[in-house]
Amino acid sequence: MPAIRFTGMASGLDTENMVKELMKARREPMNRLIRQKQITEWKRDAYREMNNLMMDLRKSIDSLRFTANFNKKKAVSENDGVVTANVVGVPKQANYAVKVVGLAEAEMPASFSIKLDSDTITDTKSQIGDSLSLTINGKTVNIDAADTLETVMKNIKEKTGMDATFSGGKLWITSTSGMDLNGPDGKTFSVTASKTSTKLVLEGNESTERTGKDAEVIINGVTYTSKTNKITVDGVEFTLKQAGPAINVTNQVDEDSIFNSIKDFVDKYNDTIEKVNSKISEKKNKGYQPLLDEEREALPDKTAEKMEAMARSGLLLRDSILKTGLDEMRRALSTPLSGNGVNKAFDTLSEIGIGGPPSGKYAYQENGKLYIDETKLRAAIRNNGDEVTKLFTAFSNDPLDDAGTKYKKSGVAERLYSDLTRVIDKITKEAGSATSTTSVDDSFLGKKMKDEDDEIKRWKDRLVQIENRYYKQFASMETMMSKAQSQSSWFAQMLGQSQ
Numbered sequence: 212m213p214a215i216r217f218t219g220m221a222s223g224l225d226t227e228n229m230v231k232e233l234m235k236a237r238r239e240p241m242n243r244l245i246r247q248k249q250i251t252e253w254k255r256d257a258y259r260e261m262n263n264l265m266m267d268l269r270k271s272i273d274s275l276r277f278t279a280n281f282n283k284k285k286a287v288s289e290n291d292g293v294v295t296a297n298v299v300g301v302p303k304q305a306n307y308a309v310k311v312v313g314l315a316e317a318e319m320p321a322s323f324s325i326k327l328d329s330d331t332i333t334d335t336k337s338q339i340g341d342s343l344s345l346t347i348n349g350k351t352v353n354i355d356a357a358d359t360l361e362t363v364m365k366n367i368k369e370k371t372g373m374d375a376t377f378s379g380g381k382l383w384i385t386s387t388s389g390m391d392l393n394g395p396d397g398k399t400f401s402v403t404a405s406k407t408s409t410k411l412v413l414e415g416n417e418s419t420e421r422t423g424k425d426a427e428v429i430i431n432g433v434t435y436t437s438k439t440n441k442i443t444v445d446g447v448e449f450t451l452k453q454a455g456p457a458i459n460v461t462n463q464v465d466e467d468s469i470f471n472s473i474k475d476f477v478d479k480y481n482d483t484i485e486k487v488n489s490k491i492s493e494k495k496n497k498g499y500q501p502l503l504d505e506e507r508e509a510l511p512d513k514t515a516e517k518m519e520a521m522a523r524s525g526l527l528l529r530d531s532i533l534k535t536g537l538d539e540m541r542r543a544l545s546t547p548l549s550g551n552g553v554n555k556a557f558d559t560l561s562e563i564g565i566g567g568p569p570s571g572k573y574a575y576q577e578n579g580k581l582y583i584d585e586t587k588l589r590a591a592i593r594n595n596g597d598e599v600t601k602l603f604t605a606f607s608n609d610p611l612d613d614a615g616t617k618y619k620k621s622g623v624a625e626r627l628y629s630d631l632t633r634v635i636d637k638i639t640k641e642a643g644s645a646t647s648t649t650s651v652d653d654s655f656l657g658k659k660m661k662d663e664d665d666e667i668k669r670w671k672d673r674l675v676q677i678e679n680r681y682y683k684q685f686a687s688m689e690t691m692m693s694k695a696q697s698q699s700s701w702f703a704q705m706l707g708q709s710q
Contacts, residue, residue: 230681237677242503248663249501254526255656258642261490261533262635264483266645269631271479275624280472281600283465286447293451294428300446302462309449310429310457315440320374320424321392323347323402325382326412327360335361335377341410347384348400349372350394373400382411416613426451459639468584469592469599477565477581484537488578491533495525532641536634541579543626548602550620556666557591557598560623564588 274280286296294309329341337360344353350371354363360382364375367384374385384402386392392400402413425436428451430444438452447462483635499522527533547558564587568577578678591599607620618626639645643654 215322217696224708226682230520230678233681234674234678237674241667244663244670245666246501248660248667250522250526251656251660251663252664253501253523255642255654255660257490257527258638258656259647261487262528262638262642262645264400265635265638266484268479268483269628269635271625272478272627272631274472274474275603275623276606276628278600278604281469281596281604283468284462285465286460286469286540286556287463288460290460291452293453293455293458294460295450295452296419296631297450298446298462298465299443299448299450304431304445305462306451307430307447307460308432308457309460311451312429312434313424313454313455314451315426315438316421316424318388320386320388321399322383322385323400324414325384325402326414327380328410329380329381329677332360332410335359335364339363339410341408343408343411344405345411346403346405347373347403348386348390367574381414429457464593464596465578466592469596470589473565477583481580483559487533487537490527491530493525493528495528496521498509499524509592513574532634534638536630536637537579539630539634540627543630544581544623546617546619546626548605548622550605550607553601553605554595557595557602559601563591563599563602574639582661599662632647 216684229432255450280523284298284302286298286302287292288296289311294311296307296579297689328340331337337557338356339358339360340356341356343355344351345367346352347367352363352366352370352456354366356365358669360377364377364382367373367375372390373707374387376385386400394400400410404411404413423438425438425441427434428442428448428449429435429437433445435442442449442451447460448458501522502510502515502519509518510518544560549558560566560581564584566584568580568582601622605620605622605624606625607617609617609620611617621629639654641654642656643652
C-alpha cells in the first residue's frame with residue numbers, strides 16, 4: 212500500500228510535483244528497456260509468423276516427395292450406362308473386360324398394413340382406445356384399450372418375431388429374413404382380429420415375400436457374385452448398372468488429381484514467398500518507437516494503433532535467415548536433376564510447364580513467383596508421368612559432399628523439404644517454435660526477453676528507492692524549515708516583549 216505523505220507544509224513547495232518531475236528523468240533508462248523489450252517481442256512474433264508460413268509450405272510439399280502420390284489412377288468405363296468404376300486400392304491390371312450377366316435384387320419382406328384412427332392415434336405414445344386381439348401368422352397378440360401404440364409394436368415383435376413400424380397413419384407389420392410364413396408357398400402371412408374395430412382397420416392388402424438375388428458379373432473371364440450391385444476386384448470398385456454385352460474398363464493416370472496437387476503446391480509457394488519478401492522489404496520508420504502505457508492511454512485508440520504499426524514495421528528488414536531461405540528455395544527449384552536414368556528433356560520444372568514470369572520489363576518484380584503452363588504440365592503428366600514423378604520424388608543415398616552430388620540427384624520436393632526444415636530450425640533457434648504459447652523459451656530472443664524483463668524489475672526496485680530518498684530529503688528540508696520558522700517566531704516574540 213503506498214505511503215501517505217504530507218509535503219510542503221513548511222516550505223509551501225509542491226513537493227509531490229517536484230519529485231514527479233525528478234523521477235521522469237530517472238525513469239528514462241527503464242523506459243528504454245521497456246521499449247526495447249516490446250521491440251524484441253514484436254520481432255519474435257514476426258519470426259514466428261514467418262515460421263508458420265514455412266511450416267505450411269513444407270506440409271504442402273511433403274506429399275510430393277512420395278511416388279505413391281504420382282501413381283494415382285482412375286478407372287474409365289467405355290459405357291457408364293452399363294458399369295461405372297472407381298479406384299479404391301492399388302490396381303495391378305490396366306484393363307478389364309466386364310460383362311454384367313444380371314443385377315442384384317434386394318430381398319422384399321412380406322407386409323400387412325393396419326389403418327389406425329387418425330383422430331386419436333397420432334404417434335407411438337397414443338393409446339389404442341379399444342381392446343381386442345390380433346392373430347398374426349398364427350400367433351395371438353392381445354391389445355388393451357390403455358396400451359400405447361409403442362407397447363403394441365413391442366408386443367408384436369416379442370410374440371411373432373415380426374417387425375412393426377408406424378408410418379403414414381398405418382401400423383405396418385413386415386416379415387424378417389428367414390421367417391417361416393403360413394401363407395401360400397410360405398410367401399405371405401395373414402392378420403385377423405377378434406372383433407371389428409374402428410380404431411384398427413385391417414386392410415387385407417398382404418404383399419408377397421420376394422427372395423433376393425445376387426448380382427453376377429464376369430471380369431476378365433472370372434465370374435463374381437455380389438449381394439449388391441457393387442463389387443471390388445483388383446482395387447477397383449465396379450458399380451453394375453445394366454446387363455448386357457462385355458465392355459472395357461481401363462485404368463488411366465489420374466491427371467486431374469496429380470495436376471491439382473502440383474498446382475496447390477505452386478499456389479502455396481507463391482503465397483509464402485510473397486509474404487516473406489514483403490516482410491524482409493518492409494520499410495523501417497525512423498522516429499517511431501513502442502508506446503509506454505501512459506502514452507497509449509493519452510492518445511485516441513486509432514492514433515495509438517497507427518503509431519505502434521509504424522514502430523513495428525521493418526523489424527525483419529533484409530533479415531539474413533529469411534533472405535538466405537528464399538535463395539535456397541529458388542536454387543532447389545531451378546537446379547537440374549541429375550543421376551542415372553534421368554531424362555534430360557525433363558530434368559527441370561520449366562520443362563514440364565512450371566517456370567518464372569513471362570519476360571518483360573516488370574518480370575524482375577515477381578521475386579521468384581512461379582507460373583504454370585497448364586497445357587504443358589498436363590501433357591507431361593499424361594505422356595511422361597514417370598519423368599514427372601522422378602523430377603519431384605528422386606531420392607539419393609549419396610553422402611553429402613562439397614560438389615553437391617546428393618543435392619543434384621535429389622528431386623525438387625526432397626530438396627525443398629530439406630531446405631525448409633533448415634530454415635524452420637534456424638528461426639526456431641532464433642525466436643522459438645511457431646506453435647509455442649509461452650512468452651519465454653530457450654530461443655535467442657526468448658532469453659533476451661527474459662534478461663530485459665529481469666533488468667526492468669531491477670530498475671523498478673531501484674526507482675522506488677530513489678523516489679523514497681527524494682521524499683526523505685524533502686522531508687528533512689521541511690523539518691529544518693519548520694524549526695527555523697519556530698525559532699524566528701520565538702525571537703520575534705522575545706524582541707516584542709523587550710520593547
